[in-house]
Amino acid sequence: xxxEAGTSRRQRQVVLFVFLWVSEAGSYSRRYSVxxxxxxxSFVANVANDWGLEMRELSAxxxxxxxxxxxxxxxxxxxxGDLLLKEKLDREEICxxxxxxxxxxxxxxxxPFQFFQFELQVQDINDHSPMFLDTEMLLKILESTTPGTSFxxxxxxxxxxxxxxxxxxxxxxxxxxxxxxxxxxxxxKYPELILDKSLDREEKPEIILIxxxxxxxxxxxxxxxxxxxxxxxxxxxxxxxTQPRYEVQIPENSPIGFLVVTVSARDLDTGNNGExxxxxxxxxENIRRTFQINSTTGELHLGAHLDYEIIQDYTVRIQATDGxxxxxxxxxFIQVIDLNDNPPELIMSSLTSPIPENSPDTVVAVFKIRDPxxxxxxKMLCFIQDHVPFALKPSMKNFYTLLxxxxxxxxxxxxxxxTITVTDLGSPxxxxxxxxxxxxxxxxxxxxxxxxTAYTLYLRENNSPALQIGSVSARDRDSGTNxxxxxxxxxxxxxxxxxxSYISINSDNxxxxxxxxxxxxxxxxxxxxxxxxxxxxxxLSSQVLVRIMVLDENDNSPFVLYPLQNGTASCNDLVPxxxxxxxxxxxxxxxxxxxxxxxxxxxxxxxxxxxxxFTVWAHNGEVRTVRPIKQRLLVLVKDNGQPPLSTEATLNVxxxxxxxxxxxxxxxxFKEEPKMDSxxxxxxxSLASVSFLFLVSVILxxxxxxxxxxxxxxxxxxxxxxxxxxxxxxxxxxxxxxSQGYQYDVCLxxxxxxxxxxxxxxxxxxxFAPITQKDPxxxxxxPNNIGFS
Numbered sequence: 087x088x089x090e091a092g093t094s095r096r097q098r099q100v101v102l103f104v105f106l107w108v109s110e111a112g113s114y115s116r117r118y119s120v121x122x123x124x125x126x127x128s129f130v131a132n133v134a135n136d137w138g139l140e141m142r143e144l145s146a147x148x149x150x151x152x153x154x155x156x157x158x159x160x161x162x163x164x165x166x167g168d169l170l171l172k173e174k175l176d177r178e179e180i181c182x183x184x185x186x187x188x189x190x191x192x193x194x195x196x197x198p199f200q201f202f203q204f205e206l207q208v209q210d211i212n213d214h215s216p217m218f219l220d221t222e223m224l225l226k227i228l229e230s231t232t233p234g235t236s237f238x239x240x241x242x243x244x245x246x247x248x249x250x251x252x253x254x255x256x257x258x259x260x261x262x263x264x265x266x267x268x269x270x271x272x273x274x275k276y277p278e279l280i281l282d283k284s285l286d287r288e289e290k291p292e293i294i295l296i297x298x299x300x301x302x303x304x305x306x307x308x309x310x311x312x313x314x315x316x317x318x319x320x321x322x323x324x325x326x327x328t329q330p331r332y333e334v335q336i337p338e339n340s341p342i343g344f345l346v347v348t349v350s351a352r353d354l355d356t357g358n359n360g361e362x363x364x365x366x367x368x369x370x371e372n373i374r375r376t377f378q379i380n381s382t383t384g385e386l387h388l389g390a391h392l393d394y395e396i397i398q399d400y401t402v403r404i405q406a407t408d409g410x411x412x413x414x415x416x417x418x419f420i421q422v423i424d425l426n427d428n429p430p431e432l433i434m435s436s437l438t439s440p441i442p443e444n445s446p447d448t449v450v451a452v453f454k455i456r457d458p459x460x461x462x463x464x465k466m467l468c469f470i471q472d473h474v475p476f477a478l479k480p481s482m483k484n485f486y487t488l489l490x491x492x493x494x495x496x497x498x499x500x501x502x503x504x505t506i507t508v509t510d511l512g513s514p515x516x517x518x519x520x521x522x523x524x525x526x527x528x529x530x531x532x533x534x535x536x537x538x539t540a541y542t543l544y545l546r547e548n549n550s551p552a553l554q555i556g557s558v559s560a561r562d563r564d565s566g567t568n569x570x571x572x573x574x575x576x577x578x579x580x581x582x583x584x585x586x587s588y589i590s591i592n593s594d595n596x597x598x599x600x601x602x603x604x605x606x607x608x609x610x611x612x613x614x615x616x617x618x619x620x621x622x623x624x625x626l627s628s629q630v631l632v633r634i635m636v637l638d639e640n641d642n643s644p645f646v647l648y649p650l651q652n653g654t655a656s657c658n659d660l661v662p663x664x665x666x667x668x669x670x671x672x673x674x675x676x677x678x679x680x681x682x683x684x685x686x687x688x689x690x691x692x693x694x695x696x697x698x699x700f701t702v703w704a705h706n707g708e709v710r711t712v713r714p715i716k717q718r719l720l721v722l723v724k725d726n727g728q729p730p731l732s733t734e735a736t737l738n739v740x741x742x743x744x745x746x747x748x749x750x751x752x753x754x755x756f757k758e759e760p761k762m763d764s765x766x767x768x769x770x771x772s773l774a775s776v777s778f779l780f781l782v783s784v785i786l787x788x789x790x791x792x793x794x795x796x797x798x799x800x801x802x803x804x805x806x807x808x809x810x811x812x813x814x815x816x817x818x819x820x821x822x823x824x825s826q827g828y829q830y831d832v833c834l835x836x837x838x839x840x841x842x843x844x845x846x847x848x849x850x851x852x853x854f855a856p857i858t859q860k861d862p863x864x865x866x867x868x869p870n871n872i873g874f875s
Contacts, residue, residue, distance in 0.1 A: 115190070115203035118169070122177040122208050127170055130160070130206070133193060134167025137202055141167050147195040152435050152454065160191065160206070177208045178245040185210075185247045192485075194435055199449045201482055212250040212303025216242040218311035219371055223297070225279070225313060226411025229287040230320045236266065237279040238415075241368060242299035242309050253302040257295050257313075265297070276368065279313070287317040321359040321410025325351040332418040336392065338425050344388040346377065347418055351384070351406035358409030367405035367415055377402055377420075386418060394424040395458040426463040426512025431456050432520045440525035443496040450476065450524055451488040455508045463512035471505050476524075478506075488522075496526040497563040530568040530622025534560035536630040541616075543598065546637045547606040558596040558630060560618035570621040571596075575614060576629065585614050589634070598632070606638040607679050640727020642679035644687050646735045649674070658738045659709075667712055671700065674707035674735045676723040684727035692722035692734060700739075705768070709737060 118131045134141050143149075145164040153159065161172040181187035187208040192201050220240055227237065244252040255277035257265045262285065266278045277297060285293075295313040300306050327349060334347045353360045364384045366374060377400070378389040386402065400420040407413040436452040457464045468486055470478055475491045488504070502524045509517035536558060543556040562569040573596045577585050590599050596616070612634055619627040649672070659672040678685040689707040694700055695718050702709050702721055709719065719739060724732040 115205050117188070117205040117207055119207045119209055120171065120175065122175045122211055123213060124171055124174065126173050130169040130171060132167050133162070133169050133202070133204070139167065141165065143195070147197055147200075148436070150194050150435065152192045152194050152433075153189070159189065162193065175208050177210050177247075178214065180208060183247060194452060196436060196449065196452075199452065199481070199487055201485065203482075210247050210250050212246055212301060212307060214245040214250075215307035216244045216252050216299035216301055216309040218242045218297075218299065218309055219374075220311065222312045222314065224316065226316045226318045226407075227281070227285060228318050228320050228411065229285045231281055231285065233281050233284055235281045237281075238268070238368075239277045239279055239297065239313070240311070241274060241276045242311070243370065244299075244301050246301060246303070249302040251301055252299055253306075254300045256298045256300065258298075260293070260295060262293060263295060263315075285317045287319065291317050293317070316411070318411045321355060321408065321412050323354040323359070323408075324412035325353045325362050325406040325408050325414045327351045327406060327414055327416040330416050332416065333421070334418065335421045335423050336388070337423045338392045338394040339427060340388055340392060342388055342390065346386045346388055346420060349379075349384040349386065349404050349406075349416055349418065351414060351416075353408045353412075355408060355410060359412075361409040362406050363408075365405050365407065367403040369403060372397075373400060373402055376400065379404060392422050394422045394460065395428065398422055398424075424460045424463055426459055426510060426514065426516055428458050428463075429516040429518050430466050430508040430510055432506060432508055432518060434520070434522075437522060439523065440527040441490065441494070442529055443494045443526050444529050444531065445490055446493045448490045449487050450490060451522060452481075452485070453488075453506070453520075454485050456484055457510050459510065459512060463510055465511040466508055467511070468506065468508050470507070474502055474504060476502070476504060494526050496528045496565070497532060500526050500528075500565075502526070528565045528568055530564055530620060530624070530626060532563040532568075532620075533626035533628045534562045534571045534618040534620050535628060536560045536618065538630070540630060541632045542635060543632065544635045544637055545600060545604065547604050547639045548641060549600050549603055551600065551602055553600045554597055555600050555634070556598050558591075558598065558616050558618075558632060560596070560628065560630075562620050564620065564622065568620055568622040571618050572621070574617050574619070576617050577614070585612075588612070589614065591616065604636050606636045606681065607642065609636055610681075611635050638681045638684050640680055640684040640725060640729065640731055642684075643731040644676040644678045644723040644725050644733045646723060646733055647675045647677060649735060649737065651733075651735055661711065661739055665711055667710075669711045671709040671711060671739055672737060674702070674709065674721050674723060674737075676707065676733065676735070678725045680725065680727060684725055686726040688724050688726065690722050690724070691719065693720035694718070706772070 116136055120128070120130050133139070134144060144162070144167055149162055149164050151158075151160050151162050158172055159175060161170045162168075163170060177187045180189065187210070189206040189208065191204050191206065193204065194201060218240060223240055225237055227235075239255075242252055242255075244250075252275055255265050255267060255275075257263060257279070262281065262283045263279050264282055266280050268276045268278050270276055277299075279295075293315040295315065297311045297313050299309045299311075301308070328351070332347050332349060336344070336346055349364065351362050351364075353362055363381050364379050365381060366377070366379055369377075376388070376390045376392070378387050379385065380387070384404070384406075386404070399422060402418040402420060403415055404418060405413050405415045432453055432455050434451065434453045436449075438448075438450055441448055441450060455466055455468055457466050466484075468478060470476060470488070475494060477489055477491050479487050479489055481487050488506070504522050504524060506520040506522065507517055508520070509515050537560070538558075541556070541558055545553075545555045549555075558573065560571050560573075562571055572593045573591050574593060575585060575589065575591050588601055588604070590601055591597065592599070596618075614632055614634075615629050616632055617627055617629050619625050661669065661671055674689060676687055676689075678687055687707075688704045689702045690704060691697060691700060691702045699712050700709055700719055701712055707721070707723065709721065719737040721735040721737060722732055723735060724730050
């Protein structure tokens with residue numbers, strides 16, 4: 087760890103310890119009392135009434151008992167607030183000689199998080215009798231012992247405390263001894279045997295006494311031991327210890343057999359009266375099990391493992407007795423040195439998982455830490471790993487709460503593995519790691535998002551009804567019901583498009599279906615909005631624009647505008663006898679209702695009396711002569727669709743006289759079909775030229791027809807039999823397939839079957855010819871006529 091990080095962590099630890107000390111100092115606890123050995127289920131108290139809580143609060147806020155002791159002695163009834171015994175309590179097992187016997191515990195409430203401190207005092211009952219560890223005692227008393235001399239006896243053990251503990255000793259009536267009670271200063275009472283009358287070994291070498299120990303219970307309990315008094319010859323020197331008190335420190339991890347201390351005593355007597363024997367004196371069963379003394383050398387050895395957390399020090403009394411029965415005593419005070427041999431413990435009281443992702447500052451877990459070691463070995467630090475949106479907060483002594491820091495986002499992370507580390511400050515440091523898993527539950531905080539910002543779908547016209555034309559898809563980052571997406575159609579905000587009669591959508595998967603057959607010539611494109619809604623509460627939604635493009639199919643055959651193919655009259659075209667090859671005979675004009683490539687028209691000569699006499703330009707439908715002719719022609723107009731559709735146009739070509747020959751020849755520019763690098767550019771130029779020439783032709787046509795119509799009718803003569811044209815207007819100026827512009831002068835007159843027709847008569851030169859004055863009555867009315875290019 088870096089120095090800066092270590093310093094910062096130590097500062098946080100100091101703040102934590104101060105906070106815990108202040109919290110504990112200001113806490114208030116209520117104490118209850120109960121007698122030991124009460125039956126399971128016995129009533130202790132009603133905590134709801136004591137703390138002013140409503141009974142339903144304990145159940146609603148998940149009230150629970152947290153005991154410092156690992157055993158669960160108490161049970162809390164959340165419905166009534168009653169505190170009951172979960173099992174019988176044995177005060178001697180729980181507290182031993184400690185008085186009073188108090189069990190601290192807490193009651194924990196959640197939502198909001200709250201602690202209540204309690205103490206349960208276990209009252210002692212007189213359920214144990216006094217008991218002597220040695221049922222027979224041996225006393226060797228010199229016959230020269232003066233009356234009033236006292237002899238300290240082994241004390242009895244009583245596990246009860248207070249008034250129920252050991253209170254008195256008695257001895258059976260006899261002329262030589264009586265009992266005196268002596269207080270050790272540690273709360274324990276020892277019996278002393280007082281000599282009332284001098285002994286005479288020759289008269290009575292052995293005296294048998296019965297020592298009785300009594301407690302203060304009601305009724306009192308008792309225990310007895312036998313005292314054998316051997317009257318000895320005079321021994322005038324007692325053993326003397328080199329020091330009356332020994333103080334020793336020993337680590338708690340010392341092995342069995344470890345030499346604790348060696349005591350030593352001296353006796354000035356010789357022989358049997360000077361031989362010293364060492365024994366443990368006034369020692370409890372625990373001391374005799376823990377320590378063993380060599381009766382000859384005085385070495386005190388360890389007989390069992392030590393545990394500082396159970397017993398911190400021992401007081402061992404050793405008696406040195408010589409062969410003559412005289413004795414002396416010393417005290418060995420043994421202090422157990424604590425080692426950091428206990429790692430910290432973590433007791434989890436409450437854990438909430440999963441938690442909603444929109445839960446800032448929410449209590450996730452409540453737990454307690456403890457370390458039975460002392461000093462720095464028992465001081466603890468508690469922390470979690472960095473980079474998690476959680477924080478530890480101390481609540482009271484050794485209690486912590488784990489809270490969320492801000493709102494969580496399940497879509498970024500749905501599970502957190504949190505490691506709670508508890509370490510002590512001993513040397514070496516011991517630590518534990520407690521792992522918990524916190525699941526994050528979903529809320530509806532993400533609307534559906536379409537995969538595309540907009541959709542363009544293509545559908546060919548003449549489709550089958552109920553055809554799937556595509557699909558839209560939206561994703562929702564939430565889970566479960568919150569992520570279930572349904573789709574619906576929204577009508578357009580503007581327009582009168584009957585959307586729901588054209589399109590339907592599968593609400594589950596977003597598939598789009600065409601409900602009817604569409605016609606590209608009627609509708610080329612339309613758009614609508616699809617709405618995606620999730621299943622959350624409240625639901626969230628998003629929208630996307632869908633555009634449907636109706637693709638054209640080649641379902642319309644070309645339509646011939648000129649010459650009309652209505653079957654009522656045949657089309658006759660006139661060609662001068664002196665026409666040169668390349669002479670423009672007529673032009674077939676056709677249109678196609680399709681669009682794009684399907685509307686590109688091409689012309690070809692399908693059938694003729696003599697196919698070698700005429701040629702048809704493929705791109706504009708112009709029929710020209712190859713050599714002098716008189717023929718009947720069948721022209722095929724075909725579009726560029728797949729499959730191609732076609733229409734036939736029938737032309738009758740007649741040779742006539744009287745055309746103005748200087749103007750019969752076409753300019754050289756028309757003798758060869760222009761070559762274009764691009765068909766598109768060719769079409770654009772053609773449309774522009776045709777439009778311009780059309781306007782010029784209309785103006786010239788009107789002028790000529792007004793002033794020279796009658797003269798032209800006389801010169802035109804009567805064409806062959808069967809030639810008849812019905813009067814009607816035809817405007818083909820907007821045809822897409824015209825590539826070049828030509829001027830025509832066509833007069834169609836409705837009448838009794840006869841017709842007038844002039845073809846390719848020069849117009850511009852005649853504008854400058856002198857106009858012959860005619861009688862107004864000879865000028866016929868303005869006919870139905872049209873000019874086109």
